[in-house]
Amino acid sequence: MSNVDAVKGTSAYEVESMSRRDFLTTVVYGAVGAALSFVLFGLLRFPKPALFPDIPKIFKIGRVEDFPVGAEKIFEDKKVIVRRDAGGLFAISLICTHLGCIVSKHAGLFECPCHGSKFDENGKVKIGPAPKALEWLKVSQLPDGKLIVDTMRKVPIGTRYAI
Amino acid sequence: MQSKKGKGEMGLRDYFKNILRLPKTFLESFVRHGKPNSDRARSQTVMSNIFLHIHSTRIHRYTLKKTFTFGLGVIAASSFFILILTGILLMVYYKPSVDLAYDSIKDIQYVVPGGRFIRNVHRWATNVMIVSVILHMVRVFYTAAYKETRSFNWLMGMVLFILTLGLSFTGYLLPWDQLAYWAVTICSNIAASPRELTDALGLTPYFDPGGFMKVLLLGSEEIGQDALTRFFWLHCIVLPFLMIMILSVHVWRVRKDGGLARPDNIKEKDLQGIEEDGNTRNVFENAPQKTYGLMCLVRGKTPAVGRGPENTIPSWPTLFIAEFALFMLTFAIVCTLAYFFDAPLKELANAAVPENPAKAPWYFLGLQELVSYSAFMGGVGIPTIAILGLALIPYLDREKQTLGRWFDNRTGRKVARESLVYSAGVTIALLAFTVKFGWLRNWFPDIPQLVIIFINPGTVLVSFFVFWSFRCLYKFDSTRISAIALFTCFIVSFIILTYFATYHRGPNWDFYWLKSQWPIH
Numbered sequence A: 001m002s003n004v005d006a007v008k009g010t011s012a013y014e015v016e017s018m019s020r021r022d023f024l025t026t027v028v029y030g031a032v033g034a035a036l037s038f039v040l041f042g043l044l045r046f047p048k049p050a051l052f053p054d055i056p057k058i059f060k061i062g063r064v065e066d067f068p069v070g071a072e073k074i075f076e077d078k079k080v081i082v083r084r085d086a087g088g089l090f091a092i093s094l095i096c097t098h099l100g101c102i103v104s105k106h107a108g109l110f111e112c113p114c115h116g117s118k119f120d121e122n123g124k125v126k127i128g129p130a131p132k133a134l135e136w137l138k139v140s141q142l143p144d145g146k147l148i149v150d151t152m153r154k155v156p157i158g159t160r161y162a163i
Numbered sequence B: 001m002q003s004k005k006g007k008g009e010m011g012l013r014d015y016f017k018n019i020l021r022l023p024k025t026f027l028e029s030f031v032r033h034g035k036p037n038s039d040r041a042r043s044q045t046v047m048s049n050i051f052l053h054i055h056s057t058r059i060h061r062y063t064l065k066k067t068f069t070f071g072l073g074v075i076a077a078s079s080f081f082i083l084i085l086t087g088i089l090l091m092v093y094y095k096p097s098v099d100l101a102y103d104s105i106k107d108i109q110y111v112v113p114g115g116r117f118i119r120n121v122h123r124w125a126t127n128v129m130i131v132s133v134i135l136h137m138v139r140v141f142y143t144a145a146y147k148e149t150r151s152f153n154w155l156m157g158m159v160l161f162i163l164t165l166g167l168s169f170t171g172y173l174l175p176w177d178q179l180a181y182w183a184v185t186i187c188s189n190i191a192a193s194p195r196e197l198t199d200a201l202g203l204t205p206y207f208d209p210g211g212f213m214k215v216l217l218l219g220s221e222e223i224g225q226d227a228l229t230r231f232f233w234l235h236c237i238v239l240p241f242l243m244i245m246i247l248s249v250h251v252w253r254v255r256k257d258g259g260l261a262r263p264d265n266i267k268e269k270d271l272q273g274i275e276e277d278g279n280t281r282n283v284f285e286n287a288p289q290k291t292y293g294l295m296c297l298v299r300g301k302t303p304a305v306g307r308g309p310e311n312t313i314p315s316w317p318t319l320f321i322a323e324f325a326l327f328m329l330t331f332a333i334v335c336t337l338a339y340f341f342d343a344p345l346k347e348l349a350n351a352a353v354p355e356n357p358a359k360a361p362w363y364f365l366g367l368q369e370l371v372s373y374s375a376f377m378g379g380v381g382i383p384t385i386a387i388l389g390l391a392l393i394p395y396l397d398r399e400k401q402t403l404g405r406w407f408d409n410r411t412g413r414k415v416a417r418e419s420l421v422y423s424a425g426v427t428i429a430l431l432a433f434t435v436k437f438g439w440l441r442n443w444f445p446d447i448p449q450l451v452i453i454f455i456n457p458g459t460v461l462v463s464f465f466v467f468w469s470f471r472c473l474y475k476f477d478s479t480r481i482s483a484i485a486l487f488t489c490f491i492v493s494f495i496i497l498t499y500f501a502t503y504h505r506g507p508n509w510d511f512y513w514l515k516s517q518w519p520i521h
């Protein structure tokens, strides 16, 4: 190479030239790298499900007449408790905010069996590892008068559906 | 052909002769060397067999010293082997579907001939494997066998440790009973627990690694068929495959790293009762006489430098007999346990009513105790710190020292003993304090969660241990001593927490002195 360069009058030391072999090697490395990273990149999204199974998140709880002032109903399979006091109706989720066990009610407290979190009447943490209060869920009424709870919509603690 | 007999007759005679010699010729085609009764043939036995070849043809006699390794690595490998065999058998009847899984396990337990025994063996071999892997790591650590050439193999060991825990955890869901369902609920929410931190910082809507990990694990936001499919896939294909690959690397590396670690000054007493090689009995002295260098091939010193010639014996048959005996021992232990104690099976999983108490398998209970202080710190933060810390040991402690002796020397023994007392004291005191007085939330109900994440009994324990280890580093001026201090603290504390959560935590994770005091519910 340098001989040729010398003939042409340029020095190999001035021009950073690359041999054909080096160039092709680089191209091959690049191509392999690109191919593999495209595959990897494409597969990155593979394990993340595009659709979740259709678990109903909204459910009916009955009519206003079913909830006289002071009433309390636990919907075990939905993991929700619905109560009515003077201010109106409200729903509290029974899923412990620590690690997802189901709390149950004892002597006015919600107790979690898994690591002993205890919550007061309104779901505020009293003791235990739970990082935050039980979730309050949105209660509303359909045009036909049926009441529904939407487990996807959280509302601030104390929010009631006034009747 | 000068014979009077015809050509055909010759062919026939050869043919019959070949039939008669068939067993011999077959054996010769299979094993090319003769009986292993010369050193050369013994070496060939090992060298020319793809499976035996994972060991070297000769091993140092110190390798076989029982009170050095206690055979723990081999016991772990044996139980893994038993797990593969019984696992393959269980797969004949197990059905990985939410509707059928529980019933198929019940069939295996009560209907399939021998099914109960095989399932019990599978369960017990898991326990034996976990105990032996932990003890094996403990032995490698205290004999300083992770140093120099062996650093990488220590890392491979860490990967095997994580795979072992992963296998046992993914297997736990498969029966789809109450125990399984709630243990996995808790664990998948531990995966989501970085939310505790992101929630406290108000970041969750923008950046939610916890939620992402949970969805990745469960294939959904709730535990259902997708979770079962993924756990089955991990438990029966991915993790065993990785385990076999990395286990092969691990054992192969033991050979490539120069055999098991051993001290420079091996005494006659160390080798008592260990087979020796009659031909070479008088050749060996332990004093360093020569240095060996594989010029050009190996950079730096070779592992044998500064030692006398190695006092080795052929691996065949001594090493293989020892390993086979350990396998049989493991097998006997597992079968005995399986005969007397049934693997647990609770009621069918019920998403509405948690088990009370919902306890993970015993080896995760130490973590569950930490989780009961803070989900993120106990479930993600501290385990990550512990695993990273363990993995870094050989890279941070690079002191030259004698290898292959339990606790190195008198100082090592002393520090290990003191650390044991220190760690036990701190752990028990902190547990007693927490049970008696509660923690921050009990005294300041409105305290921000962020404070609890960073200041809880778990992190306090870790800080006590780190402080102790730095104190030892300063006092003895040795990274090895400091590593011994820290490792001892963590192991002792792990054992105490596991014991505590197993025996003294009852319904609602309340403290009880005895299980008989648990309220009936």
Ligand code: HEM
Residues within 6 Å of the ligand: B069, B071, B072, B073, B074, B076, B077, B080, B133, B136, B137, B140, B145, B146, B150, B153, B154, B155, B156, B157, B158, B160, B161, B164, B247, B250, B251, B254, B259, B260, B261
């Ligand atoms: C599935 C789990 C494991 C299996 C089946 C296994 C198997 C083995 C076996 C058969 C040996 C030969 C020596 C002996 O029996 O003690 C060995 C050596 C070794 N193992 Fe493991 N092991 C496992 C996990 C680990 C773990 C968790 C660590 C540490 C983090 C580790 C680090 C080492 C090291 C550094 C050696 C070389 C020891 C020496 O040279 O003296 N292994 N392993």
Ligand code: FES
Residues within 6 Å of the ligand: A096, A097, A098, A099, A100, A101, A112, A113, A114, A115, A116, A117, A128, A129, A130
């Ligand atoms: S899940 Fe409720 S306290 Fe842990």
